[in-house]
Amino acid sequence: MRLSRYFLPVLKENPSEAQVASHRLMLRAGMIKQQAAGIYSWLPLGWRVLRNVERIVHEEQQRAGHLPVLMPTIQPGELWQESGRDNSYGPEMLRITDRQGRKMLYGPTNEEMITDIFRAHASSYKELPLTLYHIQWKFRDEIRPRFGVMRGREFLMKDGYTFDLTREDAMIAYDRHMVAYLRTYERMGLTAIPMRADSGPIGGDDTHEFLVLAETGESEVMYDSAVTDLRLGDRRVDYDDAAQLRAICEEWTRPYARTDETHDVATFERQVPEARRRLSRGIEVGQIFYFGTKYSEPMGATVQGPDGKPVPVHMGSHGIGVSRLVGAIIEASHDDKGIVWPEGVTPFHCGIVNLRAGDGACDAAAAALEEGLAALGLEALHDDRDERAGTKFATMDLIGLPWRITVGPRGIKGGVVELTSRRTGESEELPPAEALAKVAAAYGVRAVVEG
Amino acid sequence: MRLSRYFLPVLKENPSEAQVASHRLMLRAGMIKQQAAGIYSWLPLGWRVLRNVERIVHEEQQRAGHLPVLMPTIQPGELWQESGRDNSYGPEMLRITDRQGRKMLYGPTNEEMITDIFRAHASSYKELPLTLYHIQWKFRDEIRPRFGVMRGREFLMKDGYTFDLTREDAMIAYDRHMVAYLRTYERMGLTAIPMRADSGPIGGDDTHEFLVLAETGESEVMYDSAVTDLRLGDRRVDYDDAAQLRAICEEWTRPYARTDETHDVATFERQVPEARRRLSRGIEVGQIFYFGTKYSEPMGATVQGPDGKPVPVHMGSHGIGVSRLVGAIIEASHDDKGIVWPEGVTPFHCGIVNLRAGDGACDAAAAALEEGLAALGLEALHDDRDERAGTKFATMDLIGLPWRITVGPRGIKGGVVELTSRRTGESEELPPAEALAKVAAAYGVRAVVEG
Numbered sequence: 066m067r068l069s070r071y072f073l074p075v076l077k078e079n080p081s082e083a084q085v086a087s088h089r090l091m092l093r094a095g096m097i098k099q100q101a102a103g104i105y106s107w108l109p110l111g112w113r114v115l116r117n118v119e120r121i122v123h124e125e126q127q128r129a130g131h132l133p134v135l136m137p138t139i140q141p142g143e144l145w146q147e148s149g150r151d152n153s154y155g156p157e158m159l160r161i162t163d164r165q166g167r168k169m170l171y172g173p174t175n176e177e178m179i180t181d182i183f184r185a186h187a188s189s190y191k192e193l194p195l196t197l198y199h200i201q202w203k204f205r206d207e208i209r210p211r212f213g214v215m216r217g218r219e220f221l222m223k224d225g226y227t228f229d230l231t232r233e234d235a236m237i238a239y240d241r242h243m244v245a246y247l248r249t250y251e252r253m254g255l256t257a258i259p260m261r262a263d264s265g266p267i268g269g270d271d272t273h274e275f276l277v278l279a280e281t282g283e284s285e286v287m288y289d290s291a292v293t294d295l296r297l298g299d300r301r302v303d304y305d306d307a308a309q310l311r312a313i314c315e316e317w318t319r320p321y322a323r324t325d326e327t328h329d330v331a332t333f334e335r336q337v338p339e340a341r342r343r344l345s346r347g348i349e350v351g352q353i354f355y356f357g358t359k360y361s362e363p364m365g366a367t368v369q370g371p372d373g374k375p376v377p378v379h380m381g382s383h384g385i386g387v388s389r390l391v392g393a394i395i396e397a398s399h400d401d402k403g404i405v406w407p408e409g410v411t412p413f414h415c416g417i418v419n420l421r422a423g424d425g426a427c428d429a430a431a432a433a434l435e436e437g438l439a440a441l442g443l444e445a446l447h448d449d450r451d452e453r454a455g456t457k458f459a460t461m462d463l464i465g466l467p468w469r470i471t472v473g474p475r476g477i478k479g480g481v482v483e484l485t486s487r488r489t490g491e492s493e494e495l496p497p498a499e500a501l502a503k504v505a506a507a508y509g510v511r512a513v514v515e516g
Numbered sequence: 517m518r519l520s521r522y523f524l525p526v527l528k529e530n531p532s533e534a535q536v537a538s539h540r541l542m543l544r545a546g547m548i549k550q551q552a553a554g555i556y557s558w559l560p561l562g563w564r565v566l567r568n569v570e571r572i573v574h575e576e577q578q579r580a581g582h583l584p585v586l587m588p589t590i591q592p593g594e595l596w597q598e599s600g601r602d603n604s605y606g607p608e609m610l611r612i613t614d615r616q617g618r619k620m621l622y623g624p625t626n627e628e629m630i631t632d633i634f635r636a637h638a639s640s641y642k643e644l645p646l647t648l649y650h651i652q653w654k655f656r657d658e659i660r661p662r663f664g665v666m667r668g669r670e671f672l673m674k675d676g677y678t679f680d681l682t683r684e685d686a687m688i689a690y691d692r693h694m695v696a697y698l699r700t701y702e703r704m705g706l707t708a709i710p711m712r713a714d715s716g717p718i719g720g721d722d723t724h725e726f727l728v729l730a731e732t733g734e735s736e737v738m739y740d741s742a743v744t745d746l747r748l749g750d751r752r753v754d755y756d757d758a759a760q761l762r763a764i765c766e767e768w769t770r771p772y773a774r775t776d777e778t779h780d781v782a783t784f785e786r787q788v789p790e791a792r793r794r795l796s797r798g799i800e801v802g803q804i805f806y807f808g809t810k811y812s813e814p815m816g817a818t819v820q821g822p823d824g825k826p827v828p829v830h831m832g833s834h835g836i837g838v839s840r841l842v843g844a845i846i847e848a849s850h851d852d853k854g855i856v857w858p859e860g861v862t863p864f865h866c867g868i869v870n871l872r873a874g875d876g877a878c879d880a881a882a883a884a885l886e887e888g889l890a891a892l893g894l895e896a897l898h899d900d901r902d903e904r905a906g907t908k909f910a911t912m913d914l915i916g917l918p919w920r921i922t923v924g925p926r927g928i929k930g931g932v933v934e935l936t937s938r939r940t941g942e943s944e945e946l947p948p949a950e951a952l953a954k955v956a957a958a959y960g961v962r963a964v965v966e967g
Contacts (some may be wrong), residue, residue: 072583072646085765098633100588101620106633107586115586132523135558138589138653139610139622155616159590161622162655164607169552171590171612171622182549182557187524195523197560202589204654206615219588244730295701391945403948 066413068448070299072109075460085281087395088213090188092405094464096391101217110464111391113412115221116263118390119200121353121409122223129245129304131196131225138202141264147364157205168252169202170266176360176382179226180272183378184269184366190230190376193368197495200227200387212281215348215392222358223385227376230370235355235379239271240310242383246275246303247317248297249385250350253394253406257350258287259314260322274324276347278397286347287328289320356380367448404465405487408508413503414443416466418457422449430482431472437501441510462487468504470497517864519899523556523560526911536732539664541855543916547842554669561915562842565625566672569781569841570651572703572860573674580696580755582647582676583704587629589653593619595628598815616685622655622819626809627833630677632830635817641681644819644829645689649676651838663732666799666843677790679829682727683819686806686830690722694803694832697726698768700836701801704845705858706803707744710765710830711773722806725775727798730847737798738779741790773866799844806832821866855916865894866955867917869908871901871924881933881948882923886954892961913938919955921948 074095083089091097096111107115145151159171179197201221210218226475227238241261250257257275276286295317303309321336358377367375398405415438419431434446448457461469471483476494484500485492505512525546534540542548547562558566596602610622630648651674661669678689694710701708708726727737746768754760772787812828821827849856866889870882886896897917899908912920924933927945935951936943956963
């Protein structure tokens with residue numbers, strides 16, 4: 066993509082309304098524009114990151130055997146009367162009356178609707194286990210929306226719902242979600258720690274939140290540093306193997322990790338050696354929750370069990386904040402020059418800076434690099450504008466592409482370009498084909514270096 | 517995908533509420549579930565088709581150089597006061613009051629918001645031409661929603677907006693959209709005819725609708741049959757070549773094609789030889805529209821022109837009904853057994869019917885076919901259920917996958933399977949590897965046939 070043809074409205078000044086780094090950087094990098102309190106448009110650069118996050122969530126959900134659906138944003142009020150939540154949900158629910166005078170609402174979550182889908186179509190225990198999920202816009206009318214997309218009113222969420230015959234089966238689905246979530250966050254370059262959460266009146270060990278460590282997090286977190294060393298890496302996960310899933314969940318939940326809501330000082334000090342005790346802040350980026358028959362009973366979502374008798378299904382709901390993750394990733398990965406995208410979600414794989422746009426040799430070299438990357442399935446943002454070098458570097462640093470190739474007249478005469486890592490700031494001079502191969506290797510793509 | 521693990525709630529009976537084939541078939545094939553009048557959930561099979569349609573729209577838009585963004589569904593009322601449409605839009609607009617008492621609305625379209633984005637960020641004619649588009653849910657509170665997703669209240673639309681310095685430039689953007697749309701529909705297996713539409717008070721030759729021929733269409737259409745013979749096929753389109761774009765647009769708009777709104781009998785009879793005169797019905801699946809400075813003037817969306825003076829930009833809006841297209845494709849492609857998906861949008865590339873699930877040789881052959889297709893990047897829906905052959909065939913015919921491979925004990929003993937085309941109904945017996953290669957070829961994938 067040529068920057069001269071792109072729409073990247075970067076801001077030079079720090080926007081005064083932004084209190085946290087991610088909000089400030091998303092506005093400065095031209096990723097979003099506020100349209101109303103807590104309601105944002107995603108501009109081209111922001112759209113790309115949002116789309117990457119969404120794609121990773123889809124891929125990891127489907128790898129775990131979960132089935133994508135898409136429920137509408139607008140729901141009929143009746144469903145929420147059936148579950149009893151119509152009264153209890155409060156003013157965060159955006160209530161709407163349509164032209165026929167019917168009570169509707171903008172879905173803040175979808176337990177009722179998915180239960181309605183299930184009861185309409187499923188009838189036998191043989192159809193279980195079943196997990197349906199969707200990635201759809203939600204609305205919660207927060208009284209004080211803030212931190213940009215981290216606490217917006219209209220936000221994109223993945224919410225998945227599990228249906229099982231028994232509590233035991235539902236807990237396998239719970240484990241499956243935990244493992245799928247760990248993989249999801251890891252692919253986004255995040256260390257997200259599962260923490261036992263407060264499950265409210267239902268109680269028990271059946272809800273975990275996933276928290277990304279960041280100074281601006283809304284929750285205080287206390288944890289054993291051993292948990293942040295864990296990686297799934299290339300491990301082969303068989304999502305049909307309940308024992309393997311359990312073992313992974315135990316590996317991640319054995320080390321102490323709690324938010325202030327559930328923190329227990331005595332356990333913390335007994336379990337965790339002093340050198341490994343950590344106190345930090347965290348951003349919640351997901352939650353898994355087993356809630357049993359809370360919706361299936363009042364709404365009549367039953368299946369015929371093996372003995373022919375109707376059984377209300379055991380359910381769970383499992384959410385990932387998709388738009389929120391874009392902010393959380395930035396909170397976890399930025400410096401004073403701008404964003405530092407992890408390779409998994411970067412809007413472009415590589416930046417190309419042509420220091421002398423209009424110079425035949427530089428133009429040709431920069432274009433060849435862009436095409437060479439494209440041939441490997443990698444997308445470049447190619448700054449072909451007639452701007453000062455300082456402006457171009459500042460823009461690239463701000464938008465945070467992991468790799469930058471700089472093409473200048475002196476280098477090209479000597480047959481080299483400069484490859485720079487955004488994360489380390491280190492640069493090296495290399496022939497173009499080698500620079501290209503190094504970038505490709507960073508994305509796990511093999512490039513044949515000619516000559 | 518194993519059907520035993522899928523969620524495909526097919527209906528045996530014809531749903532009484534459905535008046536048109538697409539609505540009936542989408543309900544029967546377990547693609548959608550109605551949640552309220554004109555509001556649908558997309559179940560797994562429907563989600564796949566919707567996603568394919570969306571992907572093709574994205575690919576063709578980006579190929580034309582248009583930039584994806586994503587605007588929110590909820591908009592502030594103020595924007596519509598600026599444009600003056602707040603009063604004129606009428607009761608189809610879903611108006612909402614938030615908890616702070618602010619007037620909001622669920623966007624039925626996005627001219628105001630995109631103009632707001634443009635004026636906030638663009639300042640010079642050097643940033644033009646620019647096309648920003650998004651694919652987002654819209655809401656229009658139709659008084660009588662009907663025909664399933666064809667005339668829903670909540671629907672998915674691609675709407676793109678062009679910004680140019682002059683009318684002439686805007687008409688190049690108009691042509692670019694027409695060509696991109698022709699490619700889009702063609703990839704979906706549709707013959708969509710651009711027809712001059714009634715542009716209302718603005719007038720002129722500056723809006724076209726795209727209509728798919730179908731008996732159930734809402735519009736009467738009169739056309740020269742020559743237009744339905746046109747194909748872009750493998751033509752290389754250079755979207756920067758205004759002359760080439762114009763030539764393609766002329767090729768498609770020269771033959772007479774009008775809806776009843778703009779039909780002119782005298783011209784029709786003068787221009788079209790009698791043998792080529794056609795009278796049919798059509799479904800509108802898109803519209804392109806040049807509207808000049810209608811929004812840029814009242815909303816102050818100006819750029820500095822080459823002479824330094826502010827110029828209101830010339831704009832156009834260009835829409836494709838993404839969710840509606842799923843219905844339109846079915847209207848154009850079905851028979852009395854069910855849907856017949858075009859290869860471009862089919863939810864799975866191939867069905868595999870195992871006639872004797874539980875038989876070792878049949879199970880192994882069916883599994884090997886599924887894996888063989890997957891290795892080529894093709895997805896199969898593999899009916900591994902313990903059901904009668906008639907049920908399995910009826911389901912496959914209903915859901916309309918273009919290709920079906922049937923694995924039976926007798927065939928397997930003889931080293932063959934049966935390959936069936938959904939469109940022609942023709943079957944042939946082939947060794948599994950050859951069946952696989954034929955399916956691959958239909959999708960333009962080359963398979964190496966062993967042995």
